[in-house]
Amino acid sequence: MTQELITISPIDGREVVRRAYASDAQIAQALANAQGAQAAWRAMGVEARGRIVSLAVDRFVAAKAEIARAITIQMGRPLRYTPGEVAGFEARARHMIAIAGEALSPIQAPAQAGFTRFISREPIGVALTIAPWNYPLLTAVNSIVPALMAGNTVILKHSDQTPLCAELIDRAFRDAGAPKGVFQYLHASHDIVQRLIRAPEIGYVSFTGSVRGGRIVEESAAGRFIGVGLELGGNDPAYVRADARIDHAVETLVDGAFFNSGQSCCGIQRIYVARSVYEEFLGRAVALTNGYVLGNPLHADTTLGPVVRAQAAVEIRGIIAEALAAGARNMIDPSHFKEASESSPYVAPALLTQVDHRMRVMNDECFGPVVGIMPVDGDDEAVALMNDSPYGLTAAAFTQDEEAALHIGRRVRTGTFFMNRCDYLDPSLAWTGVKNTGRGVSLSAVGYEQLTQAKSFHLRSV
Incomplete structure (x- = not known):
């Protein structure tokens, strides 16, 4: 020993x-x-x-x-x-x-x-x-x-x-x-x-x-x-309603997914977007993600550092590969991030579409810079998908309708429910979770x- x-x-x-x-x-x-x-x-x-x-x-x-x-x-x-x-x-x-x-x-x-x-x-x-x-x-x-x-x-x-x-x-x-x-x-x-x-x-x-x-x-x-x-830990979801401010939702959720190289218990791993604004959201999210700088975290311009160890990177890449083999599409070209390599802890961010809940990325914790995005046809479908997880730390809804957010929040099984923010802890509020x-x-x-x-x-x- x-x-x-x-x-x-x-x-x-x-x-x-x-x-x-x-x-x-x-x-x-x-x-x-x-x-x-x-x-x-x-x-x-x-x-x-x-x-x-x-x-x-x-x-x-x-x-x-x-x-x-x-x-x-x-x-x-x-x-x-x-x-x-x-x-x-x-x-x-x-x-x-x-x-x-x-x-x-x-x-x-x-x-x-x-x-x-x-x-x-x-x-x-x-x-x-x-x-x-x-x-x-x-x-x-x-x-x-x-x-x-x-x-x-x-x-x-x-x-x-x-x-x-x-x-x-x-x-x-x-x-x-x-x-x-x-x-x-x-x-x-x-x-x-x-x-x-x-x-x-x-x-x-x-x-x-x-x-x-x-x-x-x-x-x-x-x-x-x-x-x-x-x-x-968690497998935290967010829902972008059709009435959301898309620019704010994109900026907040991309940061919520990739901050700390995605190594956050309350980081965003699943995003459900109203179908009517899905393409706009996706285009903006891709552009923002491609602006990240992956590299040595001691350098002033670096915005995305390595994950904690090489073995963790192997596991993250495995989850991405599984999703791609099952039909998902990665909207981010890993070759855009020159520091990324298959043998290092430097992992390029992944923004996955055409995902479903049979994939690990959508139903288990992935402690890395990976997020799955799905279009939905309304609040009921979004709530059902948000609840379809063994975890329940935080969940978020992006909308300009507070009553709608409260209605959604009461239905989602989670420890903390946010409106128009995510990946945050307020010490005035109880930090807790449900399920696993x-x-x-x-x-x-x-x-x-x-x-x-x-x-x-x-x-x-x-």
């Missing part, structure tokens, strides 16, 4: 990080430190905790340039975009800190003479966050900050592809003077992670990743009766519910 992680940059195939996995002694110490620090951290109160967490956010954001470059080198997103993830980390963290006092305040029962009754929100104890590489800061912050604000201590296990992100977050908390054991990270193999989930010190697990990984987390936690939050996308909620006031235990107080005066 390997004893260390090795991070290979998709930019050029070179090794950029090598770290030893945590030893048994380090794991035991981290669990003991987290459990030992939790009571005092809880006793500090939400305002005092907020000051320390806010200072850690300050320290983290101050290193934006360093962090952005680290993300690019580790997973390949163009450097022109990675500072935006640091900004997103800050925005989500600040929001969850700001609402913590109200979200964690006791729930008062109706007044009753002779009784004091309320429900308090008690911290669970030690929370384990398991974060992926595709948005290494945004996925991590969703659970780290609210867990800490709720009075829990946190252990972060980051992807082997982005281990520097865990180290940089840890540095910010240390620089902010966070008490020992309040926030820690461990570099851990899959076997070590399963052992951590089974450890009696762990009271909650937040996991973002694949369906297969989510099943392993659930199996590891079975019989422990602890909370598990699972965000397992997983279960649980992060962010918003509702997100605090998973990170606390309700405790009822029933006091009688005699």
Whole structure:
């Protein structure tokens, strides 16, 4: 069994990080430190905790340039975009800190003479966050900050592809003077992670990743009766109605499909377009897609970087090839993108037409710059196709009729429904999904519910 992680940059195939996995002694110490620090951290109160967490956010954001470059080198997103993830980390963290006092305040029962009754929100104890590489800061912050604000201590296990992100977050908390054991990270193999989930010190697990990984987390936690939050990806659809602003829909959806090289759980993978505007939409989408610049993500003009690794590129090209063999047509000529090759992580964007739901691209997650487009004859057909997926993270409708959008949104099985936007997360709203996308909620006031235990107080005066 390997004893260390090795991070290979998709930019050029070179090794950029090598770290030893945590030893048994380090794991035991981290669990003991987290459990030992939790009571005092809880006793500090939400305002005092907020000051320390806010200072850690300050320290983290101050290193934006360093962090952005680290993300690019580790997973390949163009450097022109990675500072935006640091900004997103800050925005989500600040929001969850700001609402913590109200979200964690006791729930008062109706007044009753002779009784004091309320429900308090008690911290669970030690929370384990398991974060992926595709948005290494945004996925991590969703659970780290609210867990800490709720009075829990946190252990972060980051992807082997982005281990520097865990180290940089840890540095910010240390620089902010966070008490020992309040926030820690461990570099851990899959076997070590399963052992951590089974450890009696762990009271909650937040996991973002694949369906297969989510099943392993659930199996590891079975019989422990602890909370598990699972965000397992998507196959997200969008519907362009005949009354949509086509220019806006094209710009938004092409970006939603290809940003981060399509490696986004809530990225757009399926587009259904009203038949009357289908040809216009398609022509504009092809032109916009051909304007992307695929290349080294450290170069200023690059708008599309490599996918995370060569094997991922092989899988993406396989899904495209399957669709083409089944009758699909790729409206984008891969030879237009000179950096693309069959043996590298550099994948040309694909815009597939003449697709149907027998094809994997339309019914399973494809973590790459690939989108399928189908014409539809109305809202009913669009809703039926949008729901024809084992996933349900987000869905979008493009229209100038808000009532129509609400009607569509109520019928679509999804965690978040958008009108005239996509591929976005609002920290004021619950981030959740249905079907194989997983279960649980992060962010918003509702997100605090998973990170606390309700405790009822029933006091009688005699």
